[in-house]
Amino acid sequence: MPNPRVPRVAFGVTILSGIGLLVVYGTGGQPQLEGLLWFYALAGLGVGIIVGANNYLPNEESEEERHPLASSEEMLAAARADFHRADGGDEALDAERRSLLRLLAGAFAAIGVAVVFPIRSLGPHPSDDLRETDFAKGVRLVTVDGAPVKSGQLGVGELLTVFPEGHTRAGDSPTLLIRYDEEEFLPAGGRASWVTDGMVAYSKICTHAACAVGLYQNVTGLLLCPCHQSTFDVNNACTPTFGPATRPLPQLPIAIDSEGFVVAQSDYPEPVGPGYWDRMNNV
Amino acid sequence: MIRGIVRAFDERLGTARMTREVLNKVFPDHWSFLLGEVILYCFIILVATGVYLTLFFDASQQEVLYAGSYVPLQGVQMSRAYASALDITFSVRSGLVVRQVHHWAALLFAASMVTHLLRTFFTAAFRKPRELNWAVGVTLLMLAMVNGFTGYSLVDDQLSGTGLRIGYSIVLSIPFVGPWLSSLLLGGEFPGADIISRLFVLHVMIVPSIITLLLVVHMVILVRQKHTQFPGRGRREGNIIGLRLWPTYAMKAVGVFFLTGAVLALMGGLIQINPIWMFGPFRAADVSSASQPDWYVGWLEGALRLMPAWELRASPFEVPNPFYPSLVLAGGVFLVLYAWPWMEARLTRDHEIHHLLDRPSERPVRTPIGLAAISFFAVLFVAGGDDVIAVWLDMSVNTMVRILQLLAIVLPIVVFLVSRSAIRLRLRKQQEKAEPFCPRVGHSRWEARTLAALVLVFVWFTVTSLSSPSPHVLxxxxxxxxxxxxxxxxxxxxxxxxxxxxxxxxxxxxxxxxxxxxxxxxxxxxxxxxxxxxxxxxxxxxxxxxxxxxxxxxxxxxxxxxx
The missing domain is CATH 1.10.760.10 (Cytochrome c-like domain)
Structure with a gap:
């Protein structure tokens, strides 16, 4: 006679845990206790049922024959004949049917192509969006709280995440304003006028996969993207020095306005963020 | 009374014969056949917990000021999606537990799929006539990955926003159609106006429906073709030996379902996962470092990190860097998976029907290829957390990346060669001893150990792939x-x-x-x-x-x- 103790205890645990759950829920709930009681309740059921089945139900092996899945040749031939029931005999009629079928296929294709077009409403034409940010000539650079940045606000080696005034939530506009070390910094060819008062501005959106390039080592002048470890040299036009990124972070030309605030000279001269098929058309 | 109901059904549908067939179906008893069952049980639990969560989740990007019960984020501007996820966590009864069970179940769903796939691969259960069901299974794995990604992207916290933005960059990188496709998916440039609501429809309706349909197809084919079995006493290609479904096997299966639920409840209640309140709402200008995706996407994250700074350019067109380690790699992996049964049949000229399984320890080519593939994915997976590991090892991330790039190429080759000679040596010894064929009843110790080790490795992956170091404090x-x-x-x-x-x-x-x-x-x-x-x-x-x-x-x- 099998030992009934295990399944009995197991189902008992389930009953007690169920009552416990009722009490826990009734008194406002508590995550750890709920998880624990659900564990005991379900484990009691599982253990009780499995051990019970092993003890009280037949456990002998049975044998079942496999029958081949493939059909006999006669069956295949019969199926083929059924399918081609309408064919044969009159050749002119067959030709007529075939041409009608072709027309039917054309009709379905026409509907198929037509229903694709409403998909266009899912989103706007991409290229303008990808090229432009909200920066433009004279737009002030502001912090995340909307405060404009003044010349001289940053000490050497310090940096600030800035946005175009009025657009602090746009996905493509986060920009790094960095006070560089005058002795180390090499302005890129033709960009000597893009910096102002010892400050330079680069896009914060990684050119690899669009993460925010969030880590700055001011001793080495390196910016590091924490997602895939692309590293950019701030003192050398933000060219990538390590990791999968293939292009420098785009530079924003900046100047100081009449009230002493930092402003953009224009939008970014090239698309910010990761590459795409016809990006170079947008440069 | 029950007899009356049964008779009523039988008079109208003739159900007795069908019922007999189902109740008498024979299941070969081997523990590794449970892995497939666990997938089904995880799915049931995912649907149940998922339905509860949809009752409270608000898939909207409209910005609100958070006024819920989590004090540190009060007054912070965030999307209604994130705010409602916080409410589920802190205000809905059992919300936190159900959310965590849902997340853990998704991880176990994918883990049991991968182990089930490995079992099928190493024992060659994919051979004729089961190629079609293999293809259905591979599709299910892909859908599970997609639904996992859409699921944790819905919450709209800093971590999921970062993942979504990487996903966006990958779509954007597709040659020719990338810019259009990404705009149509998001409703504009990142972050887009509609991405959360669209991901929501995908996550709770479209993908789960396809998964349900394919699970049914998978099981119908399985019943029609019957199970495979390990060779052993009395087991031939022409028969199948095991327990009949009713009553013992069915009861045990129900028991395993409850045990799966028990383990998930324990994990959901006690082990913290994806603590969204710590990440804050998504801001394009911020990033949480040490951000890791769920484990089944980890290999892609690792591939993105290990890819050298290289891309194809032919002015004015370019195919950007992220395209290769994501879509080319994943496309290649799934293509090989789909094609494998037909490829192998062609190369080995074996077009026979097989119902008896191979022992992995006796296959000197297939098993090493499988092990090499596992080692390749393991390197990529480790690379997905290289920054965290570099901190542990007190090593520079750059050195770490270089080592892993090398390992990704070298390790699979080494694993292939070593395991191939080990299996050959074993086969030769067997031949020299001229062991008489000694039928073992399906429970070869070597296999059991290998597969048990695999299961352990995947459990370990799952546990260590918490999206953050877990403080175990709620x-x-x-x-x-x-x-x-x-x-x-x-x-x-x-x-x-x-x-x-x-x-x-x-x-x-x-x-x-x-x-x-x-x-x-x-x-x-x-x-x-x-x-x-x-x-x-x-x-x-x-x-x-x-x-x-x-x-x-x-x-x-x-x-x-x-x-």
Whole structure:
């Protein structure tokens, strides 16, 4: 006679845990206790049922024959004949049917192509969006709280995440304003006028996969993207020095306005963020 | 009465014969056949918990000021999606547990699929006539990955936003159609106006429907073709030996379902996963470092990191870098998976029907190829967390990346060669001894050990792939009142260690140990930072009182002194 103790205890645990759950829920709930009681309740059921089945139900092996899945040749031939029931005999009629079928296929294709077009409403034409940010000539650079940045606000080696005034939530506009070390910094060819008062501005959106390039080592002048470890040299036009990124972070030309605030000279001269098929058309 | 109902059905549908067939179906008994069952049970649990979550989740990107019960984020601007996810976590009855069970079940769903796939691969259960069901299974794995990604992207916190933005960059990188496709998917440039609501429809309706349909197809084909079985006493190609479905096997299956639920309930209740309240709402200008995706996407994240800075350009067109390690790699992997049964049949010229399984330990080509593939994915998976590992090993990330790039190429080759000669040696020894064929009844110890090791490895992957180092403390303990009577060390553990590390070494937040700027900061300044917040650090006035903060600072000073 099998030992009934295990399944009995197991189902008992389930009953007690169920009552416990009722009490826990009734008194406002508590995550750890709920998880624990659900564990005991379900484990009691599982253990009780499995051990019970092993003890009280037949456990002998049975044998079942496999029958081949493939059909006999006669069956295949019969199926083929059924399918081609309408064919044969009159050749002119067959030709007529075939041409009608072709027309039917054309009709379905026409509907198929037509229903694709409403998909266009899912989103706007991409290229303008990808090229432009909200920066433009004279737009002030502001912090995340909307405060404009003044010349001289940053000490050497310090940096600030800035946005175009009025657009602090746009996905493509986060920009790094960095006070560089005058002795180390090499302005890129033709960009000597893009910096102002010892400050330079680069896009914060990684050119690899669009993460925010969030880590700055001011001793080495390196910016590091924490997602895939692309590293950019701030003192050398933000060219990538390590990791999968293939292009420098785009530079924003900046100047100081009449009230002493930092402003953009224009939008970014090239698309910010990761590459795409016809990006170079947008440069 | 029951007899009457049964008769009524039979008179109308003729159900007795069908019922007999189902009740008498024979299931070969081998523990590795359970892996497939666990997939089904996970799916049932995912649907059940998922339905509960949809009742409270608000898939909207409309910005609101959070006014819920989680104090550190009160007054912060966020999407309604994130706010409702916080409400589920902190206000809905059982919400946190159900959310965590849902997440753990998704991880186990994918893990049991992968182990089921490995079992099918190594024992060659995919051979004729089961190629079609293999293809259905591979499709299910792909759909599980897609639904996992859409699921954790819905929450709209900093971590999921970062993942979504990487996904966006990958879609954008597709040649020719990328810009259009990404605009149509998101409703514009990132972050787009409609992405959350569209992901929601995909996650709760379209993908689960296809998964349900394919699971049914998978099982119908399985019943029609019957199970495979390991060779052994009395087992031939023409028969199948095992337990009949009714009653013992069915009861055991129900038992396994409850056990799966029990394990998931325990994990959901006690082991923290994806603590969304710590990440804050998504901001394009911010990023949480040490961000890892769920484990089944980890290999793609690793491939993105290991890819050299290279891309194809033919002015004015380019195929950007992220395209290759994501879509080309994943496309190649799934193509090989789909094609494998036909490829193998062609190469080995074996077009026979097989119902008896191969033993992995006796296949000197297929098994090494499988092991090499596992080692390749393992390297990629490790690379997906290379920054975290580099911190552990106190090694530069750059060195780590170079080593892993090398390993990704070398390790699979080494694994292939070593395992091939090991299997050949074993086969030769067997031949020399001229062992008489000794039928074993399906439970070869070697196999059992290998497969058990595989299961352990995947359980380990699952557990270690928490989206963050888990403090195992749930947020209810995070209030000043609940903290009463705790020591400085305990409060540091509860409120600070998640970001600054157990030993001040820094995790999401900066290191604050000996030799850092924090050592030079005055106590008053640190206290001000704790109350006001700074950068990514949330303000914590509701979490700790002034006296408690002073105790925590005393504890930090003590650690700095030791360091």
């Amino acid at each position: 947020p209810e303990t995070w209030t000043a009142k609940a903290n009463a009577g705790m020591s400085g060390a305990q409060m540091y553990e509860a409120a600070c260690a998640q970001c600054h590390g157990q030993n001040l070494e820094g995790v999401f937040g900066p290191a604050i140990g000996a030799g850092t700027d924090s050592e030079d900061m005055s106590d008053t300044l640190i206290q001000a930072v704790v109350f006001a917040g700074i950068g990514k650090m949330p303000p914590m006035p509701g979490v700790l009182t002034e006296i408690q903060v002073q105790e925590v600072i005393a504890f930090i000073r003590q650690l700095q002194g030791i360091g």
